[in-house]
Amino acid sequence: MLPIDRDGRTRKLGLIDMQSGGDVSRIVYSGVDNIPGHSTLEKMRYLQNHGDGLRRLLLSEPYGDPAMSVDLIVPPGDPRAQAGYIIMEAMGYPLYSGSNTICTATAVLQSGLVAMQEGEQNLVLESPAGLAHVTAQNRNGRVESITTQGEPAYVAARDLQVTMPRGDVIPFDVVWSGAFFAMVDASALGFALVADEFPKLASFGDSFIREVRKTFTEQHPQLGDVGPVPFAHFMGPVEQAPAGHYRSRSATYVHPGVICRSPTGTGTSARLALMAADGMLQPGEVLETVSPRNSSFLGTYLGDTTVGDRRAVNSNITGRAWTLSHSHLVVDLDDPLVDISDLEHLLLTEEGDGAR
Template structure:
């Protein structure tokens, strides 16, 4: 083979959401911390993301994570998260994939029954507790960055839809929350295409009518994802709900969305629906689940914030060597609007 570049990838998914992990073939990425490294990749090395996530190697439902030495000495490993249209500060499903790949491939040592790690993400340090049995990671519980509500029960006008009420929040990415039932959705797989079309309209309206910005990092701004929320029900074990999250590039998250689950906890706390320590089980449009809790309270700027934990499982799907043939006319990928919104 006449490859001019080779990248080693371990395939993985967390509760249905693809989060492949790059374990080799990446050159040095400048930056004092993971956020700066993320920005450098975005500006100067974006062809790597295109190679991994665009067709013919990827698709709209692919994400990837690049393992890097940590910038913070308290961390065991660093990583940059890549989605098909952005580099988010944090992602719960991707973090679960990263922790699972690190331990199950032996990059970091596994201790049974519990292995604790600290991961250095662009959004901040993420503590993870991995439950392990017989060489397998059976659960990853992550303590996310602080999550907080920004707007609550605010009315916006959406062209073609009308006046609707939304919440906005930060859970590692920026979200807008809408009531699925009021928009005519049951959150079932057959509705996904229409939910994406409606979600894109809502996102555009929110970003035109609201200012949504992180109080401590103005580079984190604008709503990326729309959470179509089902009703929150109280059962013996805690609270349960279902959601479908339309992510930035206009498709449904296959998992319950880890940052979205964190954002839901922040909004529920702000509305007095959930207390610290209560169990919240969030179900995805595909039927997979994350279990979450609020384990603390803090401030982010002047905003009241919660410290959430989110737990789920990931599975390794393959080991790949991806390469660039210099004669390939689409070596760094392409997108066609039949499936790429």
């Protein structure tokens, strides 16, 4: 039973916690007031500049954990979409995320925010990067898989290198797939990409991304300045399973200090784009990425497109999300551990039916 607010100093948020591939996404579906902006991208930029207190609250102790993600449900600006969602992580505000899209799509269907249909169902969500076209496979009121097509991915830079603080020279490529990823060969660095390596991967990732940010400062050809490089993607060897199906261990570092538990959808898309550019993958073929926790996503190379004047790759990602909890979070504005700057004006005095 929720406590009674006798003096008007508490706020309540409706949450659905999900996980996909081991990464936890906290879906906020109620308790947040209208956010200015016509599109999800404009709403995201408002939060970034004037409402970052919500992200800090939900990803910091005692309310959350930096290894989690938060997805705020908002009304879409595009009439083709059934819902919008703003992604918040330790690194800030990624424009798109595969695992967050899988979790958000599953949550809105299973909770009834969007009416679920038995069997195959098409759903369109509006991310800050644009429309995410989702196909859900539903059975007996549960979403058994999500396939999502998001941002086209393109190779932004090849054959770069940085010198690490101890003098090691690390070669890398940069790929855009909803954010910029610095792509590194895990085997050359001595990583097998298993769970025991999480601390070493995080430590290397932190130093590496700090150096990458000094080297790579390119803007997106359509979105402009999207901030410094937030991700490193560690690539394991590629193995062929059945014909047209490849498998590779992988890990994604999120700055600062987080190694994803899942293979990450955007990391998988980035790897697909790199393999396609190298002629290692043909349209219709599949890459299965396997995380250090042995969870996996399937990425399918759909074909080529362009982003500005760049050759780009369309792909989709398939995975499944699982519900962890339905809850209400109580925010006491007088709690000394609650930083109400950039926060109080976002929270509804009385919980509404949905995030607005």
